[in-house]
Amino acid sequence: MAPLPLFLALVLAVSAAHKAQSGARLATATARLAGVSPSAGQLLLVVAAAIEAVAAICLVIPAATVAGALIAALLWSAYALALWRRRGETLDCGCDFAARPRPVGAGQILRALLLAGLAAVLTVLPAPEGVPPAEALLAALAFLALYFGASELLSIPHPAWRKS
Template identity: 70%
Template sequence: MMTPLALFLALVLGVSAAHKAHSPTRLGAAAARLAGVSLPAGQLLLVLTGGAEAVAALCLVLPVATTAGATTAAALWSAYALALWRRRGEVLDCGCDLVDRPRPVGPGQILRAALLAGLALALAALPAAASGFSAEALLAALGLFALYLGASEILAIPRPAWRKS
């Protein structure tokens, strides 16, 4: 059976790739700022990463290609974590959310990308799952995705009283 983790990571990657296709102007500029390159190079990075995310998402739902998808996803999210770490403290729209939210790049954004990379690496290390699809796996993946989106919204709170950074 397909694992909920593979489906969850595929959802995150698929939504991210679709988001890049839907908002190329905003996210091309965000990619350029995040990578420290020119706007045309940022647009190219956006297309390349969006394509890689889409391919990785597809691989994650194909049992014979799950390891390749997980490895690709881990590489992408590791690169995002590194780029965010390089820009920590800078106020910018990192493109991490579905809406334009310029704010200082902090530990939450960096850890989110690193955690996703770690989950993808863990999935790559798991034995290959048997082919098949279950409603339970899909519901679990959707639940994880809802929690992921909720955590993203919590990270977007500008100055909550409980956050020290």
């Protein structure tokens, strides 16, 4: 197992679990982000969580890694598009563990695009040989910690260093 597909699988699995755990808040966020009714937002939330779970599983199965990466790239691209359509609007996009209504900006959009890009790159990379599982897991967890840290930095309301 390589660190990159494992990292992407962890992001997807955490996201799917988060949708299951915080369904009421995220259904509202999904409906607002997608511009649909609350009942349609609930349905979209369940579908998104299912797609994330399937992609995460595929990413950890060597024979299905490319399929999982393609599914993940398409899903994160759809998230980026939805965020781009709502740029500048103040809302809880559901991107974080806590409700943080704020204007949708470049940070949220670029985060989704970066994940989509990493997944897209994974579809063309050859499978690495000989990466010890423990090292791959530790590297993936380190990337996940950095990802969560970057997410927290994006949540700072008006830092002097950020222009969006």
